[in-house]
Amino acid sequence: xxxxxxxxxxxSFRQRLARHELRLERDETHALQVNVGLVCNLxxxxxxLEAGPARSExxxxxxxxxxxxxxxxxxxxxxDVTGGAPELVPELPYLLRGLAxxxxxxxxxxxxxVLEGERGEPLMELYRDLGVTLVxxxxxxxxxxxxxxxxAGVWERSMAALTHLNALGYGMPGSPLELDLxxxxxxxxxxxxxxxxxxxxxxxxxxxxxxxxxxxxTFANAPLGRFRLFLERxxxxxxxxxxxxxxxxxxxxxxxxxxxxxSVDWTGRLYDCDFHLSRGxxxxxxxxxxxxxxxxPAPGTAIPAADHCYACTVGAGFT
Amino acid sequence: METYYDPKDLGSFAEIGKDAPELAGKFFDYYNEVFAxxxxxxxxxxxxxxxxxxxxxxxxxxxxxxxxxxEKGSHLGEMTEALHVVTAxxxxxxxxxxxxxxxxxxxxxx
Numbered sequence: 001x002x003x004x005x006x007x008x009x010x011x012s013f014r015q016r017l018a019r020h021e022l023r024l025e026r027d028e029t030h031a032l033q034v035n036v037g038l039v040c041n042l043x044x045x046x047x048x049l050e051a052g053p054a055r056s057e058x059x060x061x062x063x064x065x066x067x068x069x070x071x072x073x074x075x076x077x078x079x080d081v082t083g084g085a086p087e088l089v090p091e092l093p094y095l096l097r098g099l100a101x102x103x104x105x106x107x108x109x110x111x112x113x114v115l116e117g118e119r120g121e122p123l124m125e126l127y128r129d130l131g132v133t134l135v136x137x138x139x140x141x142x143x144x145x146x147x148x149x150x151x152a153g154v155w156e157r158s159m160a161a162l163t164h165l166n167a168l169g170y171g172m173p174g175s176p177l178e179l180d181l182x183x184x185x186x187x188x189x190x191x192x193x194x195x196x197x198x199x200x201x202x203x204x205x206x207x208x209x210x211x212x213x214x215x216x217x218t219f220a221n222a223p224l225g226r227f228r229l230f231l232e233r234x235x236x237x238x239x240x241x242x243x244x245x246x247x248x249x250x251x252x253x254x255x256x257x258x259x260x261x262x263s264v265d266w267t268g269r270l271y272d273c274d275f276h277l278s279r280g281x282x283x284x285x286x287x288x289x290x291x292x293x294x295x296x297p298a299p300g301t302a303i304p305a306a307d308h309c310y311a312c313t314v315g316a317g318f319t
Numbered sequence: 320m321e322t323y324y325d326p327k328d329l330g331s332f333a334e335i336g337k338d339a340p341e342l343a344g345k346f347f348d349y350y351n352e353v354f355a356x357x358x359x360x361x362x363x364x365x366x367x368x369x370x371x372x373x374x375x376x377x378x379x380x381x382x383x384x385x386x387x388x389x390e391k392g393s394h395l396g397e398m399t400e401a402l403h404v405v406t407a408x409x410x411x412x413x414x415x416x417x418x419x420x421x422x423x424x425x426x427x428x429x
Contacts, residue, residue, distance in 0.1 A: 142394045185389070192392030196360060200392055 011245065013309045020250045024258070024309070026301040031078040031261035033274060034059075034067055036092065038266075040085040041114050044150045046139075046184050048224035048278045051084040058084075059266035061091050066268050066291040068098035074296055076102075080135075080261075082109040082274065087119065093126055100130040107133045109182075112161040113154055120161070128168050133178040135217075136162070139186045141204040149186040162211045171213040180215040188236035190243065190314060191218035220244065222275050222311040241307075247314035256312045258303050264290045272303045273312075281306060329379045362391040369398055370405040 017024060037058035040051035059067075071079060079099050086092050086108055100106050108127060115124055127134060136158075140146050143155035150158075162179075166172055171179030181201065185191050192200075198216035205211040221227045223241060231237040258273040262283065265271065268290050270283040282288065284297065285304045336343025354364050365387040372380030388398050 140394055142396060144396065145394050187389065189386055189389045192362070192390060196362060197392045200362070 013307045014305045016245070016248055016310075017253070017305060020253075022250060022253050024253065024256075024303045024305045025299075026297050026303060027254075027259040027299055029260055029262060029296040030076065031080060031257075032067075032071065032074075032076045033080040033082060033261055033263040034095075035082050035263060035265045035274060035277060036084065036086050036089045036095065038084045039088045040083060040111070041088065042085070042111055042150055042154065044111075044137075044226070045230055046149055046186070046221045046227045048222045048227060048275060049084070050225045050278075055084065057266050058089050059091070059095070061094065063266060063268045064091055064095045064098065066289075067095065067264060068102070070264075070290050070293060071099050071102040074293065078105045078107065078261075079103040080107040080109070085111050085114045087114040087123055093123070096126065096130055096132065100132070105133060106130065107135055109135045109137070111150070112136050112138070112158040113150075115161045115164070116157055120164075124165065124168055124170075128170070128177060131176070133180070134165065134170060135180045135182055136165075136213075137184070138162075138181045138201075139183050141201045145186040149184070159209050159211060162205075162213070163209070166210075166212050171211075173212065178215075179213050180217060181213050183216060183218045184221050188231055188234065188240045190220055190247065194218045194316065220311045220314050222278075222308045224275060224278050224308050241310070244310035244314045248310060249313055249315060252313040252316065256309075258312075262290075262293075262297075275308050275311070276304065276306070279306065279308070324378050326382060329383060332379075360391075362388070362393055365391050366393055366397065366401045370401040373402050374405045374409055 011019075035049075038049055038051040038055035039053070039058055040047075040055065041053060043052035070076075079102075081092075081095070081099075083089070087110065089095075096106065096108070114120065126132075137150070138146065138158055139149045146155040146158065147153065162171070165179055168177070169175045170177040183191060183197060183201070191197065194217060197218050201216050202213070205213070223231055223237070223244070228237070231240050258276070261273065263271040263274050263277050265277055270288045270290055270293065271277040271281065272283050276282075281304050284301060333343075333347070336347070354361065354368070357364075359367075365384055368380065369384035369388050372384050385398070
């Protein structure tokens, strides 16, 4: 009830940066996020990409070869494979085997549910054998909020997948097989502070399900895609945009992910981040292909700013 | 329809200090300090506030602390359990006065 915030609903993100004498520009680029397509077995209510079973966008082998070639010629400390559900892309093992030798940290983002059944077993073993870090989506440490965001039954299936991954060594204390969780709020509210949420997730998941993980990351939902439709439909859009803008933290600008990563889509086009990808805002404001990239963008290169960037600068930020 | 309670009024709470700034300042300083992380977490304090908000039946507080509880990582099951705690105390506080009723009745009765 206490505390006053500035009313900022009408101020664009560009204007806000200018008022604080800030510029959105690149630092050293060290990460490549690879979006292999929008096909997914789930239709999560917060998905900025509107991924789902009806989508057909998928990375084919020629583009995978371009990604592997880029990983060979450019020094990416992190390569982060996302989707959609990457596991539904048939050539994913080919891509991972091609990338693993060329980066010290290869990440796959998984929705967990996709790992069940016959498809999942060999993939989990491949992840283990390549030393892939897994970043799994889990919005909450309870069934109600998880199923509300991701669909009925997802909670139980996610717990089963996490149990299976723990049995393989993923997420266990001291294990080099890293298993991290990502929590996005299951509604029109901001995420809790990361360390407090991590402590609660760890306690609740261990106590009730015997599940272990390494790190939890909490991120605000971007007002894009399916989440924006929910905001509009539920009458929460204006209040949510105002909440993001009111919570603008100038100190968070220096740590936003777009300053240090590139994002490439399933066609090989480059963006500054996955949110810009969803809006079709090209890297640096002009269409570029990964295969044409002979060197990483120089520090100081401008990044196009958009109003959804408020989601990355609210509170502690989106790093 | 006009009502005495308007959700937008919550955002104007600070205006209460316009004609008594020192008192308001002391109140808000105290308020913010109370809800800061201490031996209890901010999440636990928000759950207490939500439950008490229901016993004092303050719509502003219910609105504010429902949001605060969600943003501090509580879920509806925990929030509902917190309401039952204060409801049990509130009901119990009525019921335990029945002991007084019984003592008076016994004293008056043959």
